[in-house]
Amino acid sequence: MSATIKDIAKKVGVAPSTVSRVLANKSKYYNLETAEKVKRAAQELGYKKNQAAVELVKQHSNVIAAVVSSVKTNFAGEILDGIKDEASRHGYDLIIVYSNSADSKEQERALLTVIERPVLGVLLLSIALSENNLNLLKDSEIPYCFLSMGFDDNRPFVSSDDIEIGYKATKLLIENGHRNIGLAGIDMYPYTGRLRLDGYKKALQEIDVDPKDSWIQSGDYSYISGENAMSNYGKNTELTGIVCVSDMVAIGVLNQARNFGFKVPDDLSIVSIDGTEMCKIVQPQLTSISQDFYKMGIKGVQQITDNIGDKNQQFVSIHIEERESVKFIK
Amino acid sequence: MSATIKDIAKKVGVAPSTVSRVLANKSKYYNLETAEKVKRAAQELGYKKNQAAVELVKQHSNVIAAVVSSVKTNFAGEILDGIKDEASRHGYDLIIVYSNSADSKEQERALLTVIERPVLGVLLLSIALSENNLNLLKDSEIPYCFLSMGFDDNRPFVSSDDIEIGYKATKLLIENGHRNIGLAGIDMYPYTGRLRLDGYKKALQEIDVDPKDSWIQSGDYSYISGENAMSNYGKNTELTGIVCVSDMVAIGVLNQARNFGFKVPDDLSIVSIDGTEMCKIVQPQLTSISQDFYKMGIKGVQQITDNIGDKNQQFVSIHIEERESVKFIK
DNA sequence: TTGAAAGCGCTAACAT
DNA sequence: ATGTTAGCGCTTTCAA
Numbered sequence: 124m125s126a127t128i129k130d131i132a133k134k135v136g137v138a139p140s141t142v143s144r145v146l147a148n149k150s151k152y153y154n155l156e157t158a159e160k161v162k163r164a165a166q167e168l169g170y171k172k173n174q175a176a177v178e179l180v181k182q183h184s185n186v187i188a189a190v191v192s193s194v195k196t197n198f199a200g201e202i203l204d205g206i207k208d209e210a211s212r213h214g215y216d217l218i219i220v221y222s223n224s225a226d227s228k229e230q231e232r233a234l235l236t237v238i239e240r241p242v243l244g245v246l247l248l249s250i251a252l253s254e255n256n257l258n259l260l261k262d263s264e265i266p267y268c269f270l271s272m273g274f275d276d277n278r279p280f281v282s283s284d285d286i287e288i289g290y291k292a293t294k295l296l297i298e299n300g301h302r303n304i305g306l307a308g309i310d311m312y313p314y315t316g317r318l319r320l321d322g323y324k325k326a327l328q329e330i331d332v333d334p335k336d337s338w339i340q341s342g343d344y345s346y347i348s349g350e351n352a353m354s355n356y357g358k359n360t361e362l363t364g365i366v367c368v369s370d371m372v373a374i375g376v377l378n379q380a381r382n383f384g385f386k387v388p389d390d391l392s393i394v395s396i397d398g399t400e401m402c403k404i405v406q407p408q409l410t411s412i413s414q415d416f417y418k419m420g421i422k423g424v425q426q427i428t429d430n431i432g433d434k435n436q437q438f439v440s441i442h443i444e445e446r447e448s449v450k451f452i453k
Numbered sequence: 454m455s456a457t458i459k460d461i462a463k464k465v466g467v468a469p470s471t472v473s474r475v476l477a478n479k480s481k482y483y484n485l486e487t488a489e490k491v492k493r494a495a496q497e498l499g500y501k502k503n504q505a506a507v508e509l510v511k512q513h514s515n516v517i518a519a520v521v522s523s524v525k526t527n528f529a530g531e532i533l534d535g536i537k538d539e540a541s542r543h544g545y546d547l548i549i550v551y552s553n554s555a556d557s558k559e560q561e562r563a564l565l566t567v568i569e570r571p572v573l574g575v576l577l578l579s580i581a582l583s584e585n586n587l588n589l590l591k592d593s594e595i596p597y598c599f600l601s602m603g604f605d606d607n608r609p610f611v612s613s614d615d616i617e618i619g620y621k622a623t624k625l626l627i628e629n630g631h632r633n634i635g636l637a638g639i640d641m642y643p644y645t646g647r648l649r650l651d652g653y654k655k656a657l658q659e660i661d662v663d664p665k666d667s668w669i670q671s672g673d674y675s676y677i678s679g680e681n682a683m684s685n686y687g688k689n690t691e692l693t694g695i696v697c698v699s700d701m702v703a704i705g706v707l708n709q710a711r712n713f714g715f716k717v718p719d720d721l722s723i724v725s726i727d728g729t730e731m732c733k734i735v736q737p738q739l740t741s742i743s744q745d746f747y748k749m750g751i752k753g754v755q756q757i758t759d760n761i762g763d764k765n766q767q768f769v770s771i772h773i774e775e776r777e778s779v780k781f782i783k
Numbered sequence: 784t785t786g787a788a789a790g791c792g793c794t795a796a797c798a799t
Numbered sequence: 800a801t802g803t804t805a806g807c808g809c810t811t812t813c814a815a
Contacts, residue, residue: 125594127808138786143810154784169592174569176808178505180791186566204523207551211559216566219549221537229541236516236546239504262499264455346734374734381736404676404704405735406711457792468802473794484800506792510807 126168134164146172178241186216187424188237188245192224197370197399198416202248202270205420213428215243227253238263244427246270246420251313266427268435270419274314279435281422283414285315288441289322292366292394292412295443300452301364301392302332307352308342308372316341319368319396344368349375358383363452364392370401373409377448388450398444407447415439456498464494476502508571516546517754518567518575522554527700528729528746532578532600535750543758545573557583568593574757576600576750581643596757598765600749604644609765611752613744615645618771619652622696622724622742625773630782631694631722632662637682638672638702646671646698649726653696674698679705688713693782694722700731703739707778718780728774737777745769 128146132139137157144153145161164170178184187210191199203219210217222233234256237245244266251272252260260267269280289306296304306323310316320339327334340355342348349372356362367373373395377387385391387407395402398413418439426435458476462469467487474483475491494500508514517540521529533549540547552563564586567575574596581602582590590597599610619636626634636653640646650669657664670685672678679702686692697703703725707717715721717737725732728743748769756765 125592128810129808139808140787140810141785143808144785147810151784157784171565171593172569173509173571173808175505175508175571176791177810178791179503179509179793179808180810182791200523203551207523211562216562217551218566219551221533221547221549232541232546236548239502241503241505262455263501346730371734378734378736400676404701404708406708458794459792469792470794470803471801473792474801477794481800487800503792506807507794508807509792509809510794512807 126165126170127173128170130168131161131164131170134168135160137161146170181241183241184243185214186218186240186242187427188242189217189219189248190222190233190237190245190250191219191248192222192250197401198271198397198414199248201399201416202420202423205417206246206424207420209421209424213424215424215428218242222250224249224251227256230256231259234259238265244268244424246423246427247272268423268426270423271414271416272313272315273318273436277436279426281419281426281437281439282315283441284438285318286322286325288396288412288414289319289324289366290326291322291441291443292396293323293326295394295410295412295449296364296366296392297326297330299364299392299449302330303338303362303364304332304334305338305340305352305356305360305362305365306334306368307340307356307365307376308344308348308368309339310343310368311341316368323366338362342368342372344372346371346375348372349377350379352376353379353383358385362391364394364449367393367395370395370397370399370409370411373411373448374401374405377405377409388448392450392452393448395448402444402446410446410449411444413442413444415441456495456500457503458500460498461491461494461500464498465490467491476500511571513571514546514573515544516548516570516572517757518572519547519549519578520552520563520567520575520580521549521578522580523551527731528601528727528744529578531729531746532750532753535747536576536754537750539751539754543754545754545758548572552580554579554581557586560586561589564589568595574598574754576753576757577602598753598756600753601744601746602643602645603648603766607766609756611749611756611767611769612645613771614768615648616652616655618726618742618744619649619654619696620656621652621771621773622726623653623656625724625740625742625779626694626696626722627656627660629694629722629779632660633668633692633694634662634664635668635670635682635686635690635692635695636664636698637670637686637695637706638674638678638698639669640673640698641671649698668692672698672702674702676701676705678702679707680709682706683709683713688715692721694724694779697723697725700725700727700729700739700741703741703778704731704735707735707739718778722780722782723778725778732774732776740776740779741774743772743774745771 145158220233222230249271273282340352353376395409395411398411402409458472475488550563552560579601603612670682683706725739725741728741732739
């Protein structure tokens with residue numbers, strides 16, 4: 124075992140409490156000479172704080188926990204960057220646990236590995252928590268916040284306004300002359316999906332078009348969902364534009380469209396939702412409704428940290444990035 | 454504060470140690486009736502283990518720590534999946550910390566947040582540790598292992614054989630009739646890059662071609678490195694095939710080549726290194742030398758876990774995946 | 784400015 | 800099968 128505070132105390136000839144004060148930098152409470160000696164001794168002995176001991180006595184730590192889903196969400200990185208930056212600005216550490224959204228047992232393990240320690244708070248990155256696991260989290264009395272996911276109950280979250288996303292994406296196509304517009308990859312269970320669908324319908328309603336059922340293809344935000352959606356539309360589709368619920372879905376649609384012999388955007392326009400780097404590495408580059416994932420991370424740590432109290436359901440703004448996948452028609 | 458073992462003990466009317474035994478499932482050492490009562494009480498009180506206390510007394514935990522670099526390595530997910538699966542097979546938990554490879558101060562924070570707790574071991578996912586931080590890790594006496602990165606000293610690692618990667622990638626092009634072959638995106642500092650370069654040169658040497666300096670374009674495994682490399686080759690390049698050191702580099706090369714008016718693979722062949730999903734979502738799909746990242750994760754936890762002792766530098770096998778970006782010429 | 788002492792929640796001998 | 804006790808490494812009163 125490595126050196127403890129006692130070893131240092133013995134070596135220097137002071138009490139453990141003095142060492143503790145020095146190492147915790149409680150200046151005013153020690154003089155510089157002893158401090159020097161203590162620090163040197165710590166150095167020499169290769170002292171390393173035992174956080175388990177610290178947390179046990181303090182009953183809290185300065186670590187923030189992030190729970191991410193193991194499904195390949197390519198925006199998780201941006202959120203994490205935001206969390207990390209804001210956390211380190213306040214001197215908090217960040218630990219991440221990895222959970223398969225689908226498996227509630229695995230989800231519980233992930234959750235427990237963080238809430239069994241006195242973490243400052245937990246941030247959930249587009250994780251659909253099971254009923255039980257949500258209760259587990261609530262009962263722990265640790266502050267938490269969902270990121271990139273909204274809810275209709277009173278759970279704290281920071282996300283984009285998904286109605287607005289659906290609306291703006293569709294509207295963008297409409298403004299470019301499109302009327303037969305599909306919605307690809309939406310998943311109906313989470314609130315997010317339903318909201319985007321609402322936005323989509325609202326925009327279409329404004330120009331008096333009533334979307335056929337076949338225009339709305341469900342999926343799970345994955346590449347393959349995109350391919351499937353486009354396959355279902357078929358090579359003779361009446362659609363001239365498609366709203367895709369994620370960048371990966373958009374790429375799936377793009378490739379399958381290409382397999383059908385479509386040229387994008389000449390034969391078919393695509394607008395993607397998310398706006399990650401992926402949009403820029405495909406050809407044509409994808410026009411997108413971009414979310415500010417980085418800021419979600421920042422606001423997330425503020426929320427579990429500041430105890431702002433009431434304003435615990437926040438939206439971050441979205442913006443349109445016009446690239447090359449939308450064409451003006453007619 | 455939430456309920457402790459003592460609260461349960463009091464409620465049930467037994468000693469704390471009994472509660473501990475029941476909750477730790479040390480069967481044989483308690484009878485079923487008390488066990489029942491204890492468990493029910495724990496349930497009712499919403500008891501949650503305090504891991505800080507457990508770790509303090511046990512001086513070890515069952516958590517494995519993974520350090521990942523915040524640069525967008527798209528294969529980290531696959532390694533993590535391997536780690537997670539193997540870890541949970543043994544009942545270990547996994548926590549991940551996020552570190553910017555470039556900033557040694559940030560790297561230290563990340564490292565400290567895990568080695569200040571009694572973790573089982575730490576896995577470093579393509580992290581170039583600074584001298585100091587490596588010593589920090591060594592001094593902690595916690596088992597560690599580098600993943601997806603080899604070294605010429607005695608550090609434990611599991612990675613692919615990078616000479617073989619460079620060699621096979623180049624050889625594949627040679628077998629398809631190419632002689633003027635570039636190497637794009639290599640970074641010379643880490644051992645990995647030099648090794649791949651060696652493999653590349655070796656393959657070329659076998660057919661008596663001496664690569665010009667301009668054929669070898671350095672970079673940092675990123676998309677932009679790929680674009681730059683191709684820009685430097687120019688639209689009148691003599692190259693007919695290019696080995697790219699990562700999928701992202703390959704995509705950068707692909708897009709820039711397309712900007713020059715090249716058709717891939719008709720005018721230019723590309724072989725990528727890594728073989729992540731990225732290879733399949735671009736058109737044409739990229740032929741790759743694929744690494745078995747998932748297995749690296751598995752072997753990594755075995756290594757820090759088994760104390761296999763000697764065999765602490767392991768390779769996992771690579772394989773060629775022929776897709777659509779290489780054309781037979783002449 | 785420093786020391787002594789208590790205690791955080793838990794486990795692991797050792798008794799019984 | 801269960802209780803008693805000591806102690807993990809640290810922080811924090813309280814006294815000096």
